[in-house]
Amino acid sequence: MALIRKHPGAPAPAAAEDPLVALEGATAAERREAAHRLAGDPSAVGPLADRLDREADRSVREAILLALGRIGTAEAADSLFALLGSEDVWLRNAAIETLAEMDAAVIGALDGALSDPDSDRRIFAVNVLVSLRHPAAADYARRALAEDAHVNVVAAAIDVLAEIGTPEMIPEIEAAAERFPDAPFLRFAARAARRRIA
Amino acid sequence: MTAHDPRSAPVVSDSDFVRFRDFFYRKTGIMFADNKRYFVDKRLQERMLVSGQTLFRDYFNTIRFQASGQELQTLVNLMTVNETYFYREEYQFRCLVQSILPEVTRRKRPGEAVRIWSVPCSTGEEPYSIAFQLLDTWPEVDRYDIEIVASDIDTTVLDQAKRGLYGDRAVQHVPKPTLERYTRRVRGAYEVIPDIRDSIAFARVNLSDPLSTRQFRNFDVVFCRNLLIYFDDASRRDAAQTIYEALKPGGFVCLGHSESMSRISSLFELRKFTDAIVYQKPLSAEA
Amino acid sequence: MTRILVVDDATTVRMYYRDVLEEAGFAVEEAVNGFEGLEKAVAESFDLILVDVNMPKMDGYAFLRQGRTMPELQAVPAVMISTESAAQDRERAYAAGANLYLVKPVRPEVLTEVATVMAGVVP
Numbered sequence: 001m002a003l004i005r006k007h008p009g010a011p012a013p014a015a016a017e018d019p020l021v022a023l024e025g026a027t028a029a030e031r032r033e034a035a036h037r038l039a040g041d042p043s044a045v046g047p048l049a050d051r052l053d054r055e056a057d058r059s060v061r062e063a064i065l066l067a068l069g070r071i072g073t074a075e076a077a078d079s080l081f082a083l084l085g086s087e088d089v090w091l092r093n094a095a096i097e098t099l100a101e102m103d104a105a106v107i108g109a110l111d112g113a114l115s116d117p118d119s120d121r122r123i124f125a126v127n128v129l130v131s132l133r134h135p136a137a138a139d140y141a142r143r144a145l146a147e148d149a150h151v152n153v154v155a156a157a158i159d160v161l162a163e164i165g166t167p168e169m170i171p172e173i174e175a176a177a178e179r180f181p182d183a184p185f186l187r188f189a190a191r192a193a194r195r196r197i198a
Numbered sequence: 199m200t201a202h203d204p205r206s207a208p209v210v211s212d213s214d215f216v217r218f219r220d221f222f223y224r225k226t227g228i229m230f231a232d233n234k235r236y237f238v239d240k241r242l243q244e245r246m247l248v249s250g251q252t253l254f255r256d257y258f259n260t261i262r263f264q265a266s267g268q269e270l271q272t273l274v275n276l277m278t279v280n281e282t283y284f285y286r287e288e289y290q291f292r293c294l295v296q297s298i299l300p301e302v303t304r305r306k307r308p309g310e311a312v313r314i315w316s317v318p319c320s321t322g323e324e325p326y327s328i329a330f331q332l333l334d335t336w337p338e339v340d341r342y343d344i345e346i347v348a349s350d351i352d353t354t355v356l357d358q359a360k361r362g363l364y365g366d367r368a369v370q371h372v373p374k375p376t377l378e379r380y381t382r383r384v385r386g387a388y389e390v391i392p393d394i395r396d397s398i399a400f401a402r403v404n405l406s407d408p409l410s411t412r413q414f415r416n417f418d419v420v421f422c423r424n425l426l427i428y429f430d431d432a433s434r435r436d437a438a439q440t441i442y443e444a445l446k447p448g449g450f451v452c453l454g455h456s457e458s459m460s461r462i463s464s465l466f467e468l469r470k471f472t473d474a475i476v477y478q479k480p481l482s483a484e485a
Numbered sequence: 486m487t488r489i490l491v492v493d494d495a496t497t498v499r500m501y502y503r504d505v506l507e508e509a510g511f512a513v514e515e516a517v518n519g520f521e522g523l524e525k526a527v528a529e530s531f532d533l534i535l536v537d538v539n540m541p542k543m544d545g546y547a548f549l550r551q552g553r554t555m556p557e558l559q560a561v562p563a564v565m566i567s568t569e570s571a572a573q574d575r576e577r578a579y580a581a582g583a584n585l586y587l588v589k590p591v592r593p594e595v596l597t598e599v600a601t602v603m604a605g606v607v608p
Contacts, residue, residue, distance in 0.1 A: 003329055003397035004311070004343040028484040032443065036408045057484060059442055059465055063408070066435055089544045090464070097541045101432040103265070120568055124539070127494075131431070133263045152568045152589055159497040163221065164262065166255070185590035188504065189497045196217055220496060460520035464542045468520065470527040 020047050028057045035063035039070040049079040052091075061091065069098040077102060077109040084113065084121045096124050100131035107132075110140055119150040126156040130163055138164050145176045151183050158186070162193035170194050207243040208252040218242065218258065222277070225270070228427065228456055241276045245269070267430055274428055284323045284330075284364070285371040287423065289473045290452045291331040294419065297471035298450050302418045303338060305448070312342045315420045315444060317405060319348035322359025323368055324421060325398050326390050330372065330380055333394075347414070349403035356400050362390035405440050406433040414444045424454035426462060438463030448481040486512040487604045488530070492522035492548060493537035493566075498589075502535060505593045506600055519548030526558050533604040534558075536583075538567040538574070549582040562603045566591060 015022060015033060019041075022034035031051070038044040045068065052064045068076045080102075083095035099106050106128060113125035126144050129137045141164070144157040154176050161169055170193070177183075177190035210218075215235060223229045230238050242257070249269060251257040261270040285291065302312065316325040325348035332339050350356050369377055369388050381388040404410050405422070406429060420441050426434050441451050442465045451466065452474065453459060459466050459477045466477035489511050491502045503513045514529070516522035518540040526534075534552075538545040545565055552558035565583035567574060578586040585603060587595075 002333070002339045002342065002344050003394060004345055005397045005399055006311070006313075006345045006347075007399050007401075029443070032439075033409070033412070059439070059483070062435070062463070062465060063439060066432070066439060069432055089539070089546055093539055093541055093544055094464070097431075101430075101435075120539075123568060133265060133267075135263060155497065155590060156495070159495045162497060163217075183590050184593055185501055188501050188593075192497055192500050195213065196220070198213055458521065458524060460516075460518060460524055460542060462542075464520065468523050468527065475524060475527070 020044070023047060023051050028060050031055070031057070031060045032063040035060065035067045039067035042071050042073050042075070045071060045073065045075045045079055049082075052083075058090070062094070065094055065098045069101050072102050072105045074105050074108050077105045081109050081113050081125075084116075084124045085118065092124070096128055099128045103133050107134055107136055107140075114140060114144060119153055122148065122150065122153045123156045126153060126160055130160045138166070138169070141165070142169060142172060145172055151180045151186065154180065155186060155189055158189040158193050162189075162196040165193065165197050167198055170197060207239075208246040208254065208257075210239045210242050210254055214254040214258070215239065218254075221258075221262065225274075225431075228278070238277070241273070245273055245276065271428065278424070278427055282320045282323045283368045283371065284327050286323065286327070287455050288371070290421070290423075290476075291327060292335075293452070293471050293473035293476065294328070295331060295336045296473060298419055298476065299336060299338065302448070302450070303342060306342065308341045310342055311345050313345045313347070313417045313419075315347045315349065315414065315417045317347075317349040317403060317420065317422055318352075318425050319350050319356070319359055319400070320352075321355045322348065322362060322390075322398075323364070324348070324423070325359070326362065326380075326394065327372075328421070329394050329398065330376055333380070334376055345399070346397065347399045347401065347417075349401050349405075349414075351402065351404050353402055356402060360395070360400050362395045363387045364390075405437045408436060408440045408443065411440050411444060414440075416446050417444050418446060418449050420444060420449070420451040422451060422453060424457070426453065427457055434462045438465060442466070442479055445479040447479055447483040447485055449479045451477045451479075453477070486510070487532045488512045488514065489533045489535060489600060489604065490514050490516060490522060490525055490531040491535045492516045492519060492540070492545070493535075494518055494540040495537070498537070502596065505596050509597045509600065511600060511604075519543030519545060519551075522548050523552060523555070523558075526552065526561075527555070530557065531561055533600060534561055534563040535600075536563060536565055538565065538569065538578075546577060546581040549578075553582040562605070564599060564603055 019034040019037040022030050025031050038048060048064050048067055052061060055061050068080060080095045080099050084092050086092045110125055114122055116122050129141050141157045141160040144153055148154050158173055161173060173193050174190045177186040180186050219230050246252055246257045261273060314328060319325050325346050328346060365387055380394055381390050422441055426437055467480055469476050469478045489506055491499050491513060493499050494517050499515045506513050514525055516525050520543040536545045536548055549563060562584045564585045565578040566587045566589055568589050570588045575586045
């Protein structure tokens with residue numbers, strides 16, 4: 001018969017090498033495994049972020065991002081926020097995604113990101129809020145709503161509140177749209193948010 | 199309001215439904231059309247009653263903010279159909295034979311191994327379906343050594359899979375001649391013949407732990423159907439990473455019909471074939 | 486009916502484009518990121534794509550670059566719509582294969598006008 005049984009094999013012995021050394025290894029497989037092994041080590045944030053900066057293989061980058069996400073400390077969150085200014089479009093979007101999966105650790109670092117002089121970075125920071133399983137997430141969005149000078153940041157905040165907001169926030173949302181009379185999109189966004197929240 | 203009447207169902211308003219639907223879509227990629235309203239409401243109401251949160255807003259907060267994610271998980275399980283049977287989503291097996299294997303074997307010499315991983319294999323219907331389909335419909339089936347590995351995190355279902363015993367419902371979509379060739383009747387049930395049972399390697403695995411799957415490598419095809427919808431976003435990425443590492447460059451992965459790699463991972467390329475859309479580890483990838 | 490694919494991760498933006506464009510008589514499909522955009526495009530044909538830049542999994546540039554190598558998307562007009570207004574972002578968009586680059590937010594009448602002109606037909 002054509003079907004051949006092959007046992008998947010005994011679990012391969014754990015790599016003996018220090019994962020920090022393997023992180024700079026010659027093969028992508030080695031570096032990926034090193035990242036997986038470091039996913040439980042909060043002291044590895046620095047080396048992981050450092051490697052990420054120089055890493056060209058996307059699967060290794062992804063493994064490093066996942067490790068930073070799993071480590072989940074404020075330091076890990078900071079290292080990810082630092083990537084929001086990257087010229088590398090994939091990297092900055094993947095960093096946002098990873099942040100959005102990190103919950104509580106992110107909250108501390110959000111403050112800084114939400115005050116970044118670059119409006120696009122503030123948009124990224126606002127977008128992290130929607131997936132955060134944290135009760136303060138909505139409050140951060142409301143702050144951006146009330147205070148941000150840039151129409152697209154306010155738009156992002158409205159989009160977030162449309163999902164995580166509560167009915168008593170509707171007046172704030174509508175007031176925010178009124179701050180930008182030249183942007184019919186914001187009035188639409190406020191109306192849509194009202195429908196989605198109420 | 200009838201909120202205090204234990205016999206009345208909690209209210210799910212139109213905007214509640216829309217809000218829930220958007221959220222569920224974002225979480226799982228599964229979009230409920232308006233005609234699924236009753237289906238969705240019923241399950242939401244059931245969970246709201248069980249969890250003692252009869253106001254939709256409160257329940258919605260739970261599924262969004264609960265740190266353990268337990269309630270959301272329970273809800274996902276309820277909302278998704280988890281029935282397994284032979285030849286489920288058969289179009290993918292057609293795709294395997296018509297499109298995927300021809301490509302995969304283009305670069306292989308006769309006698310080389312073709313490795314296929316079925317994970318989760320649950321009670322075995324999927325790996326056995328693959329075996330049946332290859333034996334029945336793949337003209338090249340004798341040219342290569344076919345290795346089928348079947349895995350699940352649940353050892354109980356793995357044991358059942360190894361036994362290979364099934365009832366009428368499970369095999370109802372298998373053509374009679376195929377059933378007669380590859381199973382025998384045992385006390386009213388169908389038992390997969392020993393030759394086929396013995397040729398499948400069963401192993402326990404936790405797909406969301408990349409370190410636990412180090413020996414699962416060099417696969418040409420992975421079937422990972424209707425599992426990832428149960429995972430949270432981070433675990434989905436982990437699982438996609440595991441699958442990527444398990445595949446040879448140029449290897450393929452098939453997800454469930456309502457699932458898409460588009461919401462899970464950017465490591466794979468889209469491949470559209472006649473029978474199905476599948477995902478491929480780039481040929482140029484370093485192993 | 487003229488079919489437009491809207492690729493943007495923001496729900497409000499997709500709703501807005503749908504609202505405006507359906508009002509103008511177009512048929513609208515949505516995708517939440519570039520990868521899903523590619524999946525929709527290989528499954529059905531479109532007369533116009535509106536695509537955002539920053540999205541998870543696959544951004545707008547990657548979507549365009551890949552899309553332009555696929556028969557289904559090679560010749561479909563694509564408007565990239567972004568929050569970024571710097572000249573280099575515009576250049577990047579055109580290098581990736583966009584036919585036009587707009588900066589958000591887009592006024593409804595501009596959206597309708599652009600869609601009509603770029604799709605090449607009256608809906």
